[in-house]
Amino acid sequence: MSNKPQASMLTYAKDLPNICSLLGLLSALLGIYFAIQGNFPAAIIGVLWAVLFDWYDGIIARKMKNRTEVQGVFGGQLDSMIDIVSFGVLPAIILLSYGNYNVWFIPGAFVVVATSAIRLSYFNVYGLIDSKTYKGLALDNNVLILAFVFLFESFFMHSTFSIVLYVILMTLSAFNLSSLPTPKFGGKWVYVLVAYVLLMTTALGFILYNRV
Numbered sequence: 001m002s003n004k005p006q007a008s009m010l011t012y013a014k015d016l017p018n019i020c021s022l023l024g025l026l027s028a029l030l031g032i033y034f035a036i037q038g039n040f041p042a043a044i045i046g047v048l049w050a051v052l053f054d055w056y057d058g059i060i061a062r063k064m065k066n067r068t069e070v071q072g073v074f075g076g077q078l079d080s081m082i083d084i085v086s087f088g089v090l091p092a093i094i095l096l097s098y099g100n101y102n103v104w105f106i107p108g109a110f111v112v113v114a115t116s117a118i119r120l121s122y123f124n125v126y127g128l129i130d131s132k133t134y135k136g137l138a139l140d141n142n143v144l145i146l147a148f149v150f151l152f153e154s155f156f157m158h159s160t161f162s163i164v165l166y167v168i169l170m171t172l173s174a175f176n177l178s179s180l181p182t183p184k185f186g187g188k189w190v191y192v193l194v195a196y197v198l199l200m201t202t203a204l205g206f207i208l209y210n211r212v
Contacts, residue, residue, distance in 0.1 A: 012071070015067075015071055016060055017061035017075050018074070018075055018078055020053050020056050020057040021075070024050045024051075024052075024054050024082055025082045025086070027046050027053060027086075028047065028050040028082070028086040028090050029046075029085075030042075031043045031045075031050065031090045031094075032085075033046075034046060035090065035093045036097055038097055040098065041204040041205075041207045041211075042204075042208060043094055044094075044147045047087075048143070048197045048200055050082075050086040050087075050090070050143075052197045054082070054086065055190055056190075057075070076124075080120050080123075080124055083116065083120055084113075084120060086143075087143060088112060088113045088115070088117065090143075091112050091142060092108075092110075092112040094146075095108055095165060095166065095169055096109045098158075099162045099165075100162075105162075108166050108169060111169075115139075115173040116139055119136065119139060119177060122135075128184060132183060132184050133181050133183060135180075136179065136180060136182065137180070137182050138182065139176060141172075142173075146168070147204070149165070149168060151200075151203060151204075151207075
């Protein structure tokens with residue numbers, strides 16, 4: 001057994017990339033809170049910001065100098081744990097809540113959470129196909145697509161949109177676990193993401209304002 005002294009857990013909580021990751025977790029938690037309440041535009045805003053913080057924790061980590069290997073490994077594990085909440089648990093709760101917690105929505109919610117756990121575990125073991133390619137669709141793409149879909153919610157009856165939501169999430173889960181090569185967006189794509197999150201936040205905020 002190694003006698004090497006271990007840093008305290010709170011030492012890692014002060015690491016700037018991990019602070020960014022935890023802000024993403026807070027966004028996801030707020031999204032879960034609003035989803036349970038049935039406030040779906042606010043829930044989607046929460047998950048959009050969770051994506052943005054998820055992108056930026058890696059950007060910050062790569063720009064930091066003198067960051068140790070242990071800090072990098074810890075940050076990767078923390079990021080993976082938070083991704084399960086943001087891109088697994090939160091979408092599952094949105095599905096359950098939108099389905100009025102009907103028992104028939106439980107299998108779909110399970111598939112969403114199980115898919116996120118399997119995909120993230122696989123990624124932690126095997127990583128990317130190459131530096132710019134994922135195997136299967138990355139989980140954060142799911143909620144970016146989901147946010148766009150919710151813009152059209154008012155065009156459907158609640159019961160109809162709940163089925164649409166179910167089908168879309170099951171389809172995305174299949175793509176998440178597929179062997180289909182998909183691009184890893186990075187670099188200047190982050191500016192596209194920022195613009196998308198701000199635009200969607202504004203649009204969903206407008207929908208919220210009109211419902212008050």
